[in-house]
Amino acid sequence: MIQIIRGFKDILPGETELWQHIEICARSLFENFGFKEIRIPILEKTELFARSIGEDTDIVEKEMYTFEDRKGEKITLRPEATASIVRSLIQHGLYTKNPVQKLYTIGPMFRRERPQKGRYRQFYQINAEIFGVGSALADAELIFILMTLFSRLSVKNTEAHINSLGCRECRPIYKEALNTHLDDFSSMLCPDCVRRKSRNPLRVLDCKVPSCRLAMENAPAMVDFLCDDCNAHFEETKQALEMLKIPFILDRNLVRGLDYYTRTTFEIQTSVLGAQNAVAGGGRYDGLVQALGGPQISATGFAIGFDRLIEVSDLDRDSFVKSPHLFIAALGEKSRMKAFEWSCRLGEKGIRTEMELGKKGLKSQMKQADRLNAGFVIIMGEDELSSGSVVLKDMKTSIQEQIPITDVVDAVMRRCI
RNA sequence: GUGGGUGUAGCUCAGUUGGCAGAGCACCGGGUUGUGGCCCCGGUUGUCGAGGGUUCGAGCCCCUUCACUCACCCCA
Numbered sequence: 256m257i258q259i260i261r262g263f264k265d266i267l268p269g270e271t272e273l274w275q276h277i278e279i280c281a282r283s284l285f286e287n288f289g290f291k292e293i294r295i296p297i298l299e300k301t302e303l304f305a306r307s308i309g310e311d312t313d314i315v316e317k318e319m320y321t322f323e324d325r326k327g328e329k330i331t332l333r334p335e336a337t338a339s340i341v342r343s344l345i346q347h348g349l350y351t352k353n354p355v356q357k358l359y360t361i362g363p364m365f366r367r368e369r370p371q372k373g374r375y376r377q378f379y380q381i382n383a384e385i386f387g388v389g390s391a392l393a394d395a396e397l398i399f400i401l402m403t404l405f406s407r408l409s410v411k412n413t414e415a416h417i418n419s420l421g422c423r424e425c426r427p428i429y430k431e432a433l434n435t436h437l438d439d440f441s442s443m444l445c446p447d448c449v450r451r452k453s454r455n456p457l458r459v460l461d462c463k464v465p466s467c468r469l470a471m472e473n474a475p476a477m478v479d480f481l482c483d484d485c486n487a488h489f490e491e492t493k494q495a496l497e498m499l500k501i502p503f504i505l506d507r508n509l510v511r512g513l514d515y516y517t518r519t520t521f522e523i524q525t526s527v528l529g530a531q532n533a534v535a536g537g538g539r540y541d542g543l544v545q546a547l548g549g550p551q552i553s554a555t556g557f558a559i560g561f562d563r564l565i566e567v568s569d570l571d572r573d574s575f576v577k578s579p580h581l582f583i584a585a586l587g588e589k590s591r592m593k594a595f596e597w598s599c600r601l602g603e604k605g606i607r608t609e610m611e612l613g614k615k616g617l618k619s620q621m622k623q624a625d626r627l628n629a630g631f632v633i634i635m636g637e638d639e640l641s642s643g644s645v646v647l648k649d650m651k652t653s654i655q656e657q658i659p660i661t662d663v664v665d666a667v668m669r670r671c672i
Numbered sequence: 673g674u675g676g677g678u679g680u681a682g683c684u685c686a687g688u689u690g691g692c693a694g695a696g697c698a699c700c701g702g703g704u705u706g707u708g709g710c711c712c713c714g715g716u717u718g719u720c721g722a723g724g725g726u727u728c729g730a731g732c733c734c735c736u737u738c739a740c741u742c743a744c745c746c747c748a
Contacts, residue, residue: 313746317673335748364748369673371742380748488688513747522748531676536748560748586706617706625708636706650708662708 261369262376273565277408277555278361281381281559284404286415288396290357290383295339297363301329307338307547309514310455318366318669332365335513336382337540337556338547342361344386345549356386373531373563383566384556386544391488393555394519394539395495401523401535402501402559404546409569410525410534415501419489420457421481422595426517427479430456440470460508464488485518492519511536515543519555519580525567574590580671582624583610584617586636593660594635600664606671624650633663 259265266274280458282451301321308314320332333339340358343349349356361381368374385393385398398415405413421429425561437444437452437459443466444452444459449459460471496503498513503521511520522536535555544552581601585594593612608629617634624632632645634655644657647666658666 261739268716318746366747368746369744370740372746378748458746511747530743531747533748558748563748584707616701618702618704618708619700621708622708623708629708632708634707638706646707648707655707662706 256486260376262370264375264377264651269576270565270572273568273570273572274561276575277561277564277568278381278389280407281359281361281404284400285357285359285383288357288400290359290628293343293358293360294361294362295336295343297333297365298330298337299333299342303338303342303547304331304334305432307341307515307543308335312514314366314513318368320365320367333559334363334366335364336360336380336650337384337513337543337558340382340384341544341547341549341554344552345544345547348551350387350552354387356376357384358386359383370410372532373560373566375562379561381559381561382556384554386552388555389541389553391491391519392495394432394521395499395501397555397557398496398503398521399499399501401477401559405450405523405560405564406533410546410564410567411569412526413495413534414505414524415521416509416524417492417496417503417519418506418539419473419478419481419485419492419518420510420520421477421485422515422517426477427482432475432480433457433459436474437470443467443470457510460510465665471508474629478505478507488518500552510536515540515546519542520543521557527567531560531563533560536564550650551628577607578628578630579607580629580666581606581608581611581631581633582620582627582629582634583608583633584620584624584635585610586617587640588634589640590637593640595635595664597633597667601667604664606667606669631667633658 260505274303303317305315310316314334319334321329324330340360344356344358357489359382361379363379365377367376370376385395387398398417399510400414402413412417420426428459431605433456434452437456440450443451445462445464445467448459448462448464448467450527451462456479459467460474462468462471462543478489493503493505506522509520509522516538518541521536522531522533523535525534526532535557537551538553539555541553544550583594583598586589591610591612596613598608609624611623611631615623621632629650632648632650636647638659639645642660643661645663646655646656647658
């Protein structure tokens with residue numbers, strides 16, 4: 256038997272209903288805040304991700320599904336959505352229609368990592384981005400939307416962590432200070448952090464190895480090095496969140512994995528997900544549009560891990576599964592044909608109707624109706640056909656009544672709508 | 673890429689010092705010739721993850737390998 260590819264998974268009936276519900280909630284919330292959907296390709300030129308995410312990130316170095324197409328062009332299965340959205344924004348000059356663009360997209364992303372709880376090689380993200388707004392209020396709005404969505408989806412134990420990563424002006428100064436500190440404590444760092452120190456020193460901040468934590472105890476924090484503009488920006492973000500009564504944790508060690516982030520950075524964490532505790536993450540990336548060849552445009556956005564969201568939502572999956580209003584149990588050829596006609600007519604009118612298309616006994620058909628959790632069952636055999644009326648049974652109360660054959664469709668519709 | 677755990681029916685799992693491959697659930701049928709759930713009776717379901725080795729004999733012991741899973745790394 257041919258198995259599914261490692262790290263990939265099927266989403267089966269019984270769970271797709273919850274996926275759909277979450278998607279509908281997210282869409283309607285986004286629309287309330289003026290976001291429009293954008294649909295972008297799953298394949299892009301490899302160069303797009305190399306330039307946006309950063310050449311020497313793990314994602315680009317070893318996690319992307321990259322291959323050559325038949326003409327030798329290097330293409331990549333998207334590992335995230337932001338790069339494509341920015342590419343599209345620039346390519347179509349969306350900012351010329353309206354300098355403020357609020358966009359969202361939902362779909363699969365691909366990274367070849369070792370699978371584990373809440374992490375798959377094909378995983379789904381819900382992305383929202385705001386272009387053309389430099390104000391901290393845009394960042395606050397995104398966090399507000401996230402927390403509102405999670406609350407509506409009954410996600411428990413969520414915490415908003417925020418930090419600021421500064422800008423091109425102040426971050427280099429901070430990096431220097433951090434490096435000086437790391438030099439002093441280099442003997443305490445784990446092998447991974449020694450590597451990080453030269454490659455991406457900020458990463459040492461969120462290392463979990465105890466000795467590294469100790470080494471970083473009195474390390475300088477980015478928030479203490481923010482320039483006046485960045486500091487004012489961060490203060491405004493916090494002020495807005497306080498006004499909105501969104502609790503947050505100032506996490507001086509919160510950094511982002513992708514190179515393009517600046518200023519505000521945030522992550523929504525939950526305690527119920529084990530090691531993969533981030534269910535959404537995002538932040539500001541004011542330099543990316545320009546870096547990809549567009550004009551200087553401010554940008555901020557987030558990505559929600561859909562698969563993780565499913566795992567932490569307390570909503571009851573089963574409550575979204577739609578069961579049939581009616582099951583028609585027909586006995587005999589003539590009855591089955593008549594039942595089939597009704598079944599199609601009712602389906603056309605919006606009544607979820609099912610029946611047994613093969614030859615089965617009544618007991619078996621009743622059992623099937625029960626299994627499907629049908630609200631009503633019509634029972635009809637030769638007797639009913641000749642007498643001109645069928646039995647309509649309410650499966651909850653077990654009450655049965657006679658319905659004239661000529662009135663079946665209307666009678667069912669009266670009860671089911 | 674690195675480490676730990678687990679692989680037996682569609683699902684959850686038993687399986688004794690190595691001796692005929694099991695249970696519950698699910699599914700199908702019957703008890704009730706035309707009435708679901710509860711009950712009773714019967715039935716179907718297997719490359720015991722795969723390959724090799726030891727043995728008269730391997731689900732069990734040994735080697736190899738694959739998959740799943742959790743964690744590291746990284747990230748949503």
